[in-house]
Amino acid sequence: MRRVLLFIPVLLAVTLGIVLFAGIGKDPNKLESALIGKPVPEFVLADLHNPEVQLGPEVFRGQVSLLNVWGTWCPACRDEHGDLVWLAEQQGIRIVGLNYKDERELALQWLDRLGDPYQVSLYDPRGELGFDLGVYGAPETYVIDPDGIVRYRHVGVVNEKVWREDLEPVVRKFREDS
Amino acid sequence: MYPELGQFALILALLLAVLLSVVPLVGAITGRDNLQAFARPLATGQFVFIALAFALLTQAFLVDDFSVAYVANNSNSLLPWYYKFSAVWGGHEGSLLLWILMLAGWTLAVAVFSRRLPTVMVSQVLSVLGMVSVGFLLFIVLTSNPFDRLLPNVPADGADLNPLLQDFGLIVHPPMLYMGYVGFSVAFAFAIAALINGRLDAAWARWSRPWTTVAWSFLSVGIALGSWWAYYELGWGGWWFWDPVENASLLPWLAGTALMHSLAVTEKRGVFKSWTVLLAIVTFALSLLGTFLVRSGVLTSVHAFASDPTRGAFLLGLLAFTIVSSLTLYAFRAPVVHARSSYGGLSREIFLLLNNVLLVAATLLVLVGTLYPLVLDYLDMGRLSIGEPFFNLTFSPLAVAVGLLLGAGIFSRWKKTDGGWLARQLLWPAATSLVITAAALSYYGSFTPWAFAGLLSATWVTVATLRDLWLKSSSKKGRWHGLRRQSRSYYGMVLGHLGLALTMAGATVVSNYGVERDVRMAPGDTAEIGELRFYFAEIGSRQGANFTATYGRFEITSDGEPIATLFPEKRQYVVQRNMMTEAGIDAGLFRDLFVALGEEVSGDAWAVRLQYKPLIRWLWLGALFMAAGGFLAIADRRYRIRDKVAVSEPAAPSAANPAATAGTREVLS
Numbered sequence: 012m013r014r015v016l017l018f019i020p021v022l023l024a025v026t027l028g029i030v031l032f033a034g035i036g037k038d039p040n041k042l043e044s045a046l047i048g049k050p051v052p053e054f055v056l057a058d059l060h061n062p063e064v065q066l067g068p069e070v071f072r073g074q075v076s077l078l079n080v081w082g083t084w085c086p087a088c089r090d091e092h093g094d095l096v097w098l099a100e101q102q103g104i105r106i107v108g109l110n111y112k113d114e115r116e117l118a119l120q121w122l123d124r125l126g127d128p129y130q131v132s133l134y135d136p137r138g139e140l141g142f143d144l145g146v147y148g149a150p151e152t153y154v155i156d157p158d159g160i161v162r163y164r165h166v167g168v169v170n171e172k173v174w175r176e177d178l179e180p181v182v183r184k185f186r187e188d189s
Numbered sequence: 190m191y192p193e194l195g196q197f198a199l200i201l202a203l204l205l206a207v208l209l210s211v212v213p214l215v216g217a218i219t220g221r222d223n224l225q226a227f228a229r230p231l232a233t234g235q236f237v238f239i240a241l242a243f244a245l246l247t248q249a250f251l252v253d254d255f256s257v258a259y260v261a262n263n264s265n266s267l268l269p270w271y272y273k274f275s276a277v278w279g280g281h282e283g284s285l286l287l288w289i290l291m292l293a294g295w296t297l298a299v300a301v302f303s304r305r306l307p308t309v310m311v312s313q314v315l316s317v318l319g320m321v322s323v324g325f326l327l328f329i330v331l332t333s334n335p336f337d338r339l340l341p342n343v344p345a346d347g348a349d350l351n352p353l354l355q356d357f358g359l360i361v362h363p364p365m366l367y368m369g370y371v372g373f374s375v376a377f378a379f380a381i382a383a384l385i386n387g388r389l390d391a392a393w394a395r396w397s398r399p400w401t402t403v404a405w406s407f408l409s410v411g412i413a414l415g416s417w418w419a420y421y422e423l424g425w426g427g428w429w430f431w432d433p434v435e436n437a438s439l440l441p442w443l444a445g446t447a448l449m450h451s452l453a454v455t456e457k458r459g460v461f462k463s464w465t466v467l468l469a470i471v472t473f474a475l476s477l478l479g480t481f482l483v484r485s486g487v488l489t490s491v492h493a494f495a496s497d498p499t500r501g502a503f504l505l506g507l508l509a510f511t512i513v514s515s516l517t518l519y520a521f522r523a524p525v526v527h528a529r530s531s532y533g534g535l536s537r538e539i540f541l542l543l544n545n546v547l548l549v550a551a552t553l554l555v556l557v558g559t560l561y562p563l564v565l566d567y568l569d570m571g572r573l574s575i576g577e578p579f580f581n582l583t584f585s586p587l588a589v590a591v592g593l594l595l596g597a598g599i600f601s602r603w604k605k606t607d608g609g610w611l612a613r614q615l616l617w618p619a620a621t622s623l624v625i626t627a628a629a630l631s632y633y634g635s636f637t638p639w640a641f642a643g644l645l646s647a648t649w650v651t652v653a654t655l656r657d658l659w660l661k662s663s664s665k666k667g668r669w670h671g672l673r674r675q676s677r678s679y680y681g682m683v684l685g686h687l688g689l690a691l692t693m694a695g696a697t698v699v700s701n702y703g704v705e706r707d708v709r710m711a712p713g714d715t716a717e718i719g720e721l722r723f724y725f726a727e728i729g730s731r732q733g734a735n736f737t738a739t740y741g742r743f744e745i746t747s748d749g750e751p752i753a754t755l756f757p758e759k760r761q762y763v764v765q766r767n768m769m770t771e772a773g774i775d776a777g778l779f780r781d782l783f784v785a786l787g788e789e790v791s792g793d794a795w796a797v798r799l800q801y802k803p804l805i806r807w808l809w810l811g812a813l814f815m816a817a818g819g820f821l822a823i824a825d826r827r828y829r830i831r832d833k834v835a836v837s838e839p840a841a842p843s844a845a846n847p848a849a850t851a852g853t854r855e856v857l858s
Contacts, residue, residue, distance in 0.1 A: 017520040020467060024474070024516055028509045030564050031481070032502075083788070083796075086768075117707075120790045 046161045051078070052143035059110050059118060059132035070131045071159040075185045076105040077178070078153040079129070079169070080141060082113040083121045085149040091168040092125050098174065099128035104182065108132040111141045111149055154178060156185040192257050192336040195245035199336075202238035202293070203326040205231055209296075209319030213312035217386075225312040232300040232315050235322065236293040243290045246335050247277050256343040259283060259335045265349035265764050267735040275360040276350040281500075282335035284363055288480065289325050291364075291371040296322065299375055299400075306396060313382035314375070321374050324507045332500045349735070349764035358418030366411030366438055370476040372404020373441060376448065377473035380466045381515055384522040389466060394456035397469065399823040401452060402681075405445045406819030412438050413812030421772055426705065426783050426800045428808060431580040436559040437479030440552055444472040447548035454541050458603060460532070461542070463523040468545075470519060474512045475552070481508050482559070533605035540598030544591065551587045555580070581700075585639060592646030592693055595686060596622075596653035618656050622648035633702045633803070643697030650690040654683055681822025688814025695807030704801040707787070711794040712741075718801045722746045723784065726754075728793065736760040736769075741795065743773060743784045757786040757797075781805050 046052070051068045058064040071078075079095060081088040098104045108129030110118045115134060122132075135141055144153070154163035163181040165173060209231040216224025246259075250273045255261040263280045264273055278284040296318040303311045329335070353359075379397040383389045415438065420428045429435060448468040455465045481504045532538040558580055600606075600614040625648045630636055661679070664671030708716045710725045717723070726742040740758040744751065755773030762769065775782040780803045787796030 014520070017463070017523050020471070021513060021516040021520055024509075024512045027560070028505065028513070030560070031505055031508075033563075089788075114707075116709075117790075117796065120709075120796075121788070124789075124791060 046144065047164065049161060050159050051155060051161055052140065054133075054140040054143065056133045056135050056140060059108070059115065059122075059134040062115070062134075066131065066133055068159050070107055070133075071155045071157075073157050074105050075157055075182050076107050076130075076155050077182075078107045078109060078155050080109045080111045080144075080146050080149050080151040080153075082111045082149050083117040084113065087168050088150045089125070091150055091170060092128070094168075094170050094174070095128040096126040097171075098169075099130075102174075105130050107155075109140060110134050110136075111146065112136065112138045152178065154181045154185070191245050192249055192254070192338060195242045195249075196330075196334060196336040198238045198242040198245065199326065199330055199334075202235050202242065203323065203330055205235040205238065206319050206322040206326055209235060210316050210323050211319075212316075213319075214316035217309045217312040217316070222308070225308050228312045228315040229300040231319070232293075232296045235319070236297040239286075239290050239293040242336075243277075243286055246283060246286060247274060249336075250274065250277050253347070255345070255347050256338050256340060257335075258337045258339045261339055261344050261347045263347070263350050265347040265735065267763065268347075268350060268355070269734050271360065272350055272355050275354070278363050279350045279354050279359070282329070282333045284367075285325070285329050285333055286335055287364065288367050288371060289322065289329060291367045292318070292322055292325065292374060295371055295375050299378075303396075309386060310379075310382055310388075310396070313385055314378045317378035317381045318374060321378075321511065324511065328500075328503055328507060332503050346764075349762065352736070352760070352762040352769045353422060355735075356418065356422050358414055358422060362411060362414040362418055364411075365407055365414055369404050369406075369408025369411050369445075370438075370441060370479060372400065372407055373445060373469075373473045373476050375400040375404065376469045377515070380469035381518065384466060384518050387522065389462045389524055391456050391459050394452050394465065398449070398452050398456060399828055401445065401449055401469075402819045402823050405442070405449055406816040408438070408442050408445060409812045409816045409819070412442060413809045413816075417809050420805070421774055423770075426772065426785065426798065426802065428699070428805065431558070431577050433559050434479075434483050436555050437482045439555055440475040440559075441472050441479060443548050443552040443555065444468060444475050447545045447552070448472050450541050450544050450548075454538055458532070458538060460538060461545075464545070466523060467519060468549075470512075470515050474508075474515075475556075477508050477511060481505060532603070535601060535606040535608055535611060537598065537601040537603045537606070540594060540601050543594055544598065547587055547591050547594065551584060551591075554583050554587070558583075585643070588693060589642045589646040592650045592689070595689070596649040599653050599657045599686070614656075615653070618649065618652040622652045625652070629698075633698065635702075637701055640697055640701040643693055643701075647690045647694035647697065650686055650693070654686045654690070658683055676825055676827075678822040678825035678827075681818040681820075681825070684818030684821060685815045686818075688811040688816075688818060690811070691807045691814055692811030695804045695809075695811060698804040699802050699808070702803050703805070706799045708797055708799060709790055709794050710797045711792070716797070716799055718799055720747050721752070721782070721801065723799050725795075725797070728795070733760065735764065736762045738771070739786070741773075741784075741786050741797075745775065745782055753782060755782070755784045757784045759786050776806060778806055779804060 051071055053068060055065050055067055058066055070076075077098070081092075095106060099106050106128050108131070110132060113134075113136065115136070118132075118134070122129075133140065138146070144151075150168060152165045152169050153161055156162050162185060163178065165177055167173075169178065209228065212231065213225050213228035216222065216227070246257075248254075249257045249260050250264050251270065253260070253264065253266045253273075255264075259280060259282045263283070264276045268276065276283075278287040296315060299311075299314060299318065303314070376397050379393060379400070383393045412435075415435065416428045419430065419435075420426060448465065451461050451465040451468055454461050481501075596618060597611070597615060600611055622645060626641060626645045629644050629648075630640060633640070658672075658675075662668060662671035662675060664674065704718050706716065706718060710716060712725050712727050715722055715724045722745065724744045724746065726744050728739065728741050730737065730739050732738075738758040738760045740756045743755045743757065745753045745755065753775035755775055757773035758771040760769045760771060770785055770787075772783055772785040774784075780801060783798075783800035783802055785798040785800075787798060790796050
């Protein structure tokens with residue numbers, strides 16, 4: 012009987028192995044969000060530029076938007092910033108910024124200096140919406156359709172390649188649908 | 190032609206490893222000495238060819254042979270020579286080769302320093318090490334050949350080494366870490382050999398102990414170096430991020446710590462045999478898991494290595510085969526009969542058992558925290574980020590408990606300890622450490638439960654350890670005589686425990702009393718932390734070997750007295766166009782002052798991060814103490830006497846890789 016107990020480690024190892032095997036080949040930057048196909052969680056957050064203005068999920072209505080999670084503390088956000096400006100200015104993409112766990116003053120200085128690609132900027136110093144979205148780390152970018160439904164999630168830097176291969180097809184699809 | 194020679198050397202090493210994993214084992218099982226005699230020459234040959242491959246790859250880096258893909262991806266002609274050298278292990282293929290070189294080095298060390306062991310045991314241990322080697326050599330030859338060429342389109346120059354890795358810390362951090370990871374393979378091989386021939390006894394534990402201790406010491410240094418490197422190089426002033434890759438190095442360390450202590454019990458008292466052998470397997474399994482997590486890309490991490498599914502699958506296959514087969518062997522062969530020796534409720538055995546329980550709990554905790562995202566993903570339950578708060582909240586109580594238990598355990602006796610006697614022994618240390626903790630808290634000026642618990646635990650360990658030393662060293666011939674009479678392994682233990690206390694004190698104080706300020710400063714501005722005034726004197730620029738830097742000059746004063754002048758930098762690397770932050774640090778035994786230059790916010794104003802980090806050096810100093818303790822312990826006379834005899838026989842020269850054998854050489858010194 013005691014001998015049987017000694018087999019427990021093997022069983023644990025095999026179970027762990029199956030889980031690890033399932034993890035291989037999945038690009039960790041393409042984490043499926045549990046929210047895909049579901050509406051953006053309810054939120055009330057202040058506008059980054061105007062602390063008195065309160066914004067909610069209605070900011071996503073009517074047009075396909077990208078929701079970009081960023082912060083001044085995040086070096087990779089700086090890398091992608093130029094590409095976001097390019098997307099907003101050259102490609103006419105509507106980008107909603109979610110300033111995540113950051114300080115208003117620093118964030119405004121950053122946008123002042125590097126350019127502001129965001130049509131709407133949400134200010135989320137305590138990471139409330141970020142938590143509801145299941146943000147794993149900045150930067151993350153979501154595609155939200157005109158009905159406010161989350162359609163795609165990209166973890167990591169957005170650049171021209173990511174845009175062409177991953178984001179643009181989704182954006183185009185939901186633009187045509189609407 | 191040299192790169193092809195390198196590849197050829199790897200293939201030859203693979204063939205030798207295959208022979209090593211079969212021939213001596215067959216010899217041991219069938220009792221044929223002529224087959225067993227092959228073990229040592231094969232281990233030596235394997236090492237020679239792997240070292241040759243490693244030397245040839247190094248040579249390709251030093252002469253800028255950009256026709257080799259791995260060199261072109263990880264080096265550049267502008268790179269200083271010492272970074273060209275460390276770039277050898279700056280990428281996947283090279284670090285794998287370093288891993289294999291270490292394994293071959295440890296195998297060679299076992300072959301050299303095992304002359305007193307029974308031949309059967311040596312053959313089996315070397316065969317098991319050969320099997321591990323076969324797996325990894327297959328991995329490198331089939332999926333990650335570092336000698337692949339970029340022909341005929343040879344790039345004019347290389348893509349450069351990641352600037353994060355262009356640093357002294359990276360030259361030494363991976364080799365130390367790998368020495369530790371791979372070193373546990375020896376304890377593993379001893380465990381497997383003991384399971385095969387059913388000889389799980391005190392002798393087996395005694396042979397395993399020094400190897401485990403050395404590997405553990407290297408791993409301690411490796412982890413500390415990584416933490417130190419993250420502190421000054423990543424530019425944020427943090428020293429531990431609970432990043433998956435950091436956790437991957439902490440897992441075998443925790444399990445290895447448990448193994449060291451459990452081996453002590455098995456050697457001295459002949460109990461916990463099944464448990465010890467399981468720990469030896471698990472520790473090495475966790476080392477392999479760490480390698481897998483870092484190399485397969487199943488988890489996101491700041492150590493963003495390129496991930497490749499084929500490699501991940503191969504590595505997992507290797508991992509699965511090693512772990513499942515060894516655990517199955519364990520399940521069939523481990524002894525289930527109760528050991529005859531008995532021990533009481535307050536015996537040292539029980540204290541060490543509790544130590545093991547806590548350490549294993551900590552290991553499981555870190556393992557679960559690290560793999561939780563993967564498991565949730567597998568179960569389709571979405572993603573949840575487990576971050577620092579989870580680890581800090583759950584790991585800290587365990588660390589405090591380990592410390593409190595350790596202080597009491599030091600005074601306990603084997604078999605049976607009288608409760609009243611133990612309580613009397615503990616009274617003074619308890620009172621002293623309470624007083625010291627209170628004094629420290631009032632010095633730092635505030636009370637938090639965590640600061641109290643952490644400092645109490647650290648001082649308790651210190652006071653108890655020193656008191657034990659004091660009691661043990663009392664002698665009729667005077668204190669000096671008493672101190673000299675203690676064995677080196679006892680002093681090793683004292684050092685190790687003091688190191689733990691140092692690390693705990695450092696971690697507690699810096700987490701609770703460190704000050705961090707992010708301010709906007711222009712040249713001419715002054716910012717303050719307590720009595721310290723940080724004056725931003727000027728901003729300038731300079732040209733480095735392969736980067737241009739903007740630096741700030743900060744003059745720090747306290748009450749008008751100048752303390753330090755710091756030059757934090759922002760570097761722009763020419764080839765990869767990365768920006769790197771080089772913090773300016775004034776290091777001290779009791780506090781670090783840390784200035785990092787952030788972004789230029791507007792005009793000539795900069796975002797500046799100022800930090801006051803009390804006792805942060807103690808963290809790493811503690812790890813060095815622990816490692817020194819480990820090395821001292823294996824220099825103990827009882828290992829030395831055995832090896833003196835070995836020296837009289839001509840030992841195989843191992844000059845080719847002094848790093849790999851440095852630890853074991855101590856045995857002879």
